[in-house]
Structures are given as C-alpha cells and as structure tokens.
Amino acid sequence: MMSTKKKKYKADIILFIGTIALCVLGLVIIRANQEPGLTARIMGDGELVTTIPLGDDGLYILECDTNGYTVRDISDKELDDLKKDGFEYNDTSDYYVNILSVDASGIEVLDANCRDKICVEHSIIYNTGETIICLPHKLVIEVAE
Amino acid sequence: MKKKSTNNKKTAICGVLIALAMILSYLESLIPISFAVPGIKLGLANLVTIVALKKLGVKAATIISTGRIVLSGILFSNISVIIYSLAGAAFSIIVMVVVDRMRVFSVTGVSICGAIAHNAGQLLVAAFMLENVNVLYYMSVLGIAGAISGAFIGILASIIIKNITFSI
Known part of the structure; x- marks a missing residue:
C-alpha cells in the first residue's frame, strides 16, 4: 500500500x-x-478594424456600438472630458470603449468600460505576436511586423 | 426509507458545498493575486469540486461545480461569463475523472491535470469566440499557472480529504 x-x-x-x-x-x-513589432492590428469580433503604427506617441479611442467597431485619434483634453462624463461598466449598455495609448515602448490599454478590466491591467506589449485581449468587448490587440 | 434519507442528506450536502464554493470564489476575488498575467486565479472553488469528487462521486462534483457557476454567474456577472466558466469546468471535471480512474497520480496530480484542463478549455472557448488562433500562445503561460495553482489546491485538498468524513 x-x-x-x-x-x-x-x-x-x-x-x-x-x-x-x-x-x-x-x-x-x-x-x-519574437522581435519588436512596427504595427498593432486591432481586431473586433474576429475582423480587422484598423492597423495602428507603433513607435510614435499616440492616443486612440476604440468604440463599438450597433454599427460596429471604429478607432480614431483622441486628444488628452477629449479624454479628460470623457472621463468627467464617466464611462463606467454598464451591463445593459451595448456601447464599448477602450482607450489605447501608443509610445516608444509599445501599446497598452489605458482605460475601458468593460466588466473585468483585464485589458487595462495587462502590461504594455511590443513584440510581434503579443496580444492584449478584452474578452467582454471581443477585442484583440496584436503586435505585427 | 433508508435510501430516501440518504438522498436527502446528499442533496443537503451538495447545497451546503455549493454555498461554500461560492463563498470561496468571492473570497478569492478579494485577494489581488494576478501573478505575471492578469486574469489568472488560484481556483479556490476547485478545492470543493475535488473534495466532492473524491468523497461524494462524479455526479455530486458535477452538480456542485455547475451550481456554483450558474448561481454566481446570475448573481454577479452575466451569460458570457457563465459560458466560459462552464467550458473550463466541464473540461476540467472530465479530465480529472479520467486521470483519477487511471490511478497513476495522487489527488495533487489529479488537481494539476484539472487546473491545466480548466485553463485549456477556457482558452479554446476564447479562441473560438474571438475567432483568433494566435491567443493560443497564452497556453504556455496558462500551463505554468495551472501547474502551480493545481499543485497548491491539490495539496490542500488531500489534507482535507484525509481529515474529513461526510456521514451519509
């Protein structure tokens, strides 16, 4: 035994x-x-939304409503205003927001109105193949060549 | 008559263990341990599943695990969380039952296999939902996390199994 x-x-x-x-x-x-990537591919619900160049500083907002995903530049002031209005997690809302920040060290998610904020906690990514995933928003940010 | 009272006892024990598992997953959410990768958990609720698997059998373990996920899903989150959790739990219980029957590992080994299977199951569902295969590269990180948390939970479970008796 x-x-x-x-x-x-x-x-x-x-x-x-x-x-x-x-x-x-x-x-x-x-x-x-892996090697440092030059672009970030933003994919929503399995489809490529846009490609963001890495390296230069930039602030972007990803939004998703009934018309689908869009990504656009956003200024610091606009972000402050948005934060003042607040975009807290709301279970019934179909409006998704993720704020993306790019600088010389890579890309990261600054803020989001998702349920778990795992994408916000995720550290900055810069190597090819690395991803940040926001499961509630069906969002994948992937560094590419 | 005897059989009926045994069934009642079993039902009651399952109910109490579902409550315990829910409390454990709530407790766990209060401890901010997200090692290197965010989203990684210790899996304290799995402690209940393993003890139930060993002491009460597959059926009770499945009921407890499903009950906890559905109830805490309805109370604290939403349907997509329930789907992810159920996928992980189903995969984990199937693997644990098979590994347990093989009689190669002790409770700790069974727990490690269960934890890794849980992570793999959730990642597969995520890859499917996101329609992105590249996320599967997380598996190596999740494998390490599963081995560590599975071993920890397994050692705790074997101590509990040794020292507890359910009077059914």
Whole structure:
C-alpha cells in the first residue's frame, strides 16, 4: 500500500516538473522568434478594424456600438472630458470603449468600460505576436511586423 | 426509507458545498493575486469540486461545480461569463475523472491535470469566440499557472480529504 502511494507522489512530482519544463520551453521558443513589432492590428469580433503604427506617441479611442467597431485619434483634453462624463461598466449598455495609448515602448490599454478590466491591467506589449485581449468587448490587440 | 434519507442528506450536502464554493470564489476575488498575467486565479472553488469528487462521486462534483457557476454567474456577472466558466469546468471535471480512474497520480496530480484542463478549455472557448488562433500562445503561460495553482489546491485538498468524513 505504502509503495503505491509513494509511486503516486513520484508521478505527481514528475507531472509538475514536466509540465513546467514543457511550458517554459514553449515560452523560450516563442520569445526567440519574437522581435519588436512596427504595427498593432486591432481586431473586433474576429475582423480587422484598423492597423495602428507603433513607435510614435499616440492616443486612440476604440468604440463599438450597433454599427460596429471604429478607432480614431483622441486628444488628452477629449479624454479628460470623457472621463468627467464617466464611462463606467454598464451591463445593459451595448456601447464599448477602450482607450489605447501608443509610445516608444509599445501599446497598452489605458482605460475601458468593460466588466473585468483585464485589458487595462495587462502590461504594455511590443513584440510581434503579443496580444492584449478584452474578452467582454471581443477585442484583440496584436503586435505585427 | 433508508435510501430516501440518504438522498436527502446528499442533496443537503451538495447545497451546503455549493454555498461554500461560492463563498470561496468571492473570497478569492478579494485577494489581488494576478501573478505575471492578469486574469489568472488560484481556483479556490476547485478545492470543493475535488473534495466532492473524491468523497461524494462524479455526479455530486458535477452538480456542485455547475451550481456554483450558474448561481454566481446570475448573481454577479452575466451569460458570457457563465459560458466560459462552464467550458473550463466541464473540461476540467472530465479530465480529472479520467486521470483519477487511471490511478497513476495522487489527488495533487489529479488537481494539476484539472487546473491545466480548466485553463485549456477556457482558452479554446476564447479562441473560438474571438475567432483568433494566435491567443493560443497564452497556453504556455496558462500551463505554468495551472501547474502551480493545481499543485497548491491539490495539496490542500488531500489534507482535507484525509481529515474529513461526510456521514451519509
């Protein structure tokens, strides 16, 4: 009885270390094939909305209502006004907003009116293939060449 | 007569465990641990599922897991959250049952497999909903997260299983 138990513990440890090793290897391979990207592809509901150039500073607003997704430039002042009005999460609203910020270090989501704010918490991305996902808004931001 | 009272007891225990699982997932939402990648959770509610799987069987574990997701989904979030969670939970329970039957791993190993399956299931649904295959590269990160949280929950679960008896 004791020996089968010990065998099981051994199998557990092998499973744990094996999984971690495999995943780290996967990460290393992915990282090795990455390089700083030049553009960010903005995809809403599986379709390409627009492409934003990386490198130069920029502030963009992504909006989605019944007519679909749109992305446009926005000034700092406009953003402040928008924040004053507030765009808090509202379960019944079909109006999605994500504020995107671009600078020399990459692209990130500054603010959003989604439920979980996981896209806002996500760190800045800059390498090809890296993505920021906003699941509630069906939004994918992906760095490309 | 005896059988009926056993069934009643089982129903009551399932109800109490659903409540416990809901409280655990609420508690977890208060602890801000989003390691390197946002959105990663410890999966405290899975503790209840694993203990139920071992002590009460597959049916009870499935009822508890589904009950928790649907109830806390209706109370605190919305239908899309319920779909993601159910996909992860279904995948996780199926894998845990199969791995458990294989008798290769202890509770900790079963828990690790369940956690990784949960993450994989949710990611597959996300890839499908977003119509984007590239998001699957998150799997390596989610695999590491699943192994760590699964091991942690598994060790806790094996301690609980050793020390608790359900009088059914």
